[in-house]
Amino acid sequence: MKLNTNYLGLALDNPLVIGASPYCDSTYIAQQLQDSGAAAIVMRSLFEEQIDAEQRALVHHVEGSADSNAEALSYFPSYSEYQLTPDHYLRQLDQLKKAVSIPVIASLNGCRPGGWTDYARRFEIAGADAVELNLYQLVTDPTVPGDQVEADMLETVRSVAAAVRIPISVKLSPFHTSPVHFCAALENAGAAGVVLFNRFYQPDFNLEDLEVFPQLKLSDPTELLLRLRWLAIVSPHLRGSISATGGVHSTEDIIKALLAGAHTVQLVSVVLKNGPRFVATLLAGLKNWLVDHGYDSVEQLRGTMNLCRCPDPAAFERANYIKILQSWKV
Ligand SMILES: Cc1cc2nc3c(=O)[nH]c(=O)nc-3n(C[C@H](O)[C@H](O)[C@H](O)COP(=O)(O)O)c2cc1C
Numbered sequence: 001m002k003l004n005t006n007y008l009g010l011a012l013d014n015p016l017v018i019g020a021s022p023y024c025d026s027t028y029i030a031q032q033l034q035d036s037g038a039a040a041i042v043m044r045s046l047f048e049e050q051i052d053a054e055q056r057a058l059v060h061h062v063e064g065s066a067d068s069n070a071e072a073l074s075y076f077p078s079y080s081e082y083q084l085t086p087d088h089y090l091r092q093l094d095q096l097k098k099a100v101s102i103p104v105i106a107s108l109n110g111c112r113p114g115g116w117t118d119y120a121r122r123f124e125i126a127g128a129d130a131v132e133l134n135l136y137q138l139v140t141d142p143t144v145p146g147d148q149v150e151a152d153m154l155e156t157v158r159s160v161a162a163a164v165r166i167p168i169s170v171k172l173s174p175f176h177t178s179p180v181h182f183c184a185a186l187e188n189a190g191a192a193g194v195v196l197f198n199r200f201y202q203p204d205f206n207l208e209d210l211e212v213f214p215q216l217k218l219s220d221p222t223e224l225l226l227r228l229r230w231l232a233i234v235s236p237h238l239r240g241s242i243s244a245t246g247g248v249h250s251t252e253d254i255i256k257a258l259l260a261g262a263h264t265v266q267l268v269s270v271v272l273k274n275g276p277r278f279v280a281t282l283l284a285g286l287k288n289w290l291v292d293h294g295y296d297s298v299e300q301l302r303g304t305m306n307l308c309r310c311p312d313p314a315a316f317e318r319a320n321y322i323k324i325l326q327s328w329k330v
Pocket of ligand 1: 021268
């Protein structure tokens with residue numbers, strides 16, 4: 001059974017990638033994940049704000065300048081609250097490269113062009129096999145139009161792509177007006193692949209003290225459905241790679257993502273819930289399913305349910321929405 005897949009030009013033994021998370025903070029756990037069959041690992045992100053803060057601190061130190069942006073920045077974690085400082089991140093990347101033989105993907109998180117994108121080059125020098133650029137953004141400024149947001153994102157991708165020779169993937173949110181067009185534009189800007197989709201950690205209201213509080217809830221498999229639809233719609237149009245993140249919890253979820261066109265699936269919540277060894281269970285399940293259903297390889301299965309190849313493409317489109325609403329009778 002050939003489980004291998006090509007992701008961002010990297011030859012992976014199978015499609016199971018550990019998504020960006022605290023797992024790579026420990027080389028010991030990274031080794032456990034590799035031993036359990038993970039084909040690649042993504043480090044947690046280094047954030048634009050974190051790099052900017054370091055660079056500002058340096059300028060402050062050298063020039064003694066006042067921080068004009070201090071109020072806006074006070075909402076972000078203080079420098080010491082980030083788990084890995086930029087220097088520590090590069091050292092951890094170096095350690096991981098020595099500890100495991102599977103590809104290590106470093107993650108940069110930000111969306112506006114700026115000096116912080118230079119870190120992609122430092123990741124490359126420290127041995128990263130690829131960079132995952134997470135464009136997570138929440139636009140709350142009413143004066144900023146959507147096309148400006150996407151133009152900034154594309155410029156950011158161009159500057160990261162120009163800084164490195166290793167491949168870059170772009171992790172996106174689902175809230176783009178025309179996702180297929182935007183993914184193609186990301187490829188033209190230098191991305192070797194896209195990762196669909198970021199999860200949004202929705203804050204809740206506390207009714208007693210009328211405060212908004214952030215919360216981190218792990219995903220559940222219902223979140224995969226949004227990914228499946230867009231994987232199926234986007235994948236036929238891309239030259240590069242596509243990875244699914246969000247709601248992959250079982251062997252069946254992995255198979256669905258592959259059928260929709262993913263080259264890899266990223267696992268985080270499922271591993272946080274069940275432990276690193278669960279990767280081996282998922283991998284064995286994938287192998288068994290492919291054998292039982294007469295497939296010789298992952299490649300043979302991949303994309304066979306995408307928008308161009310599935311028997312009922314309308315199921316992904318507006319027609320399905322209308323049909324579903326009409327089907328409910330009282
Ligand atoms: C504790 C935790 C930390 C995470 N840190 C990052 C991060 O630093 N960068 C990033 O791009 N995604 C991060 N993520 C998001 C995951 O990579 C992933 O996209 C998301 O959890 C959805 O996948 P899942 O359903 O398998 O959990 C984090 C998720 C969790 C649960």
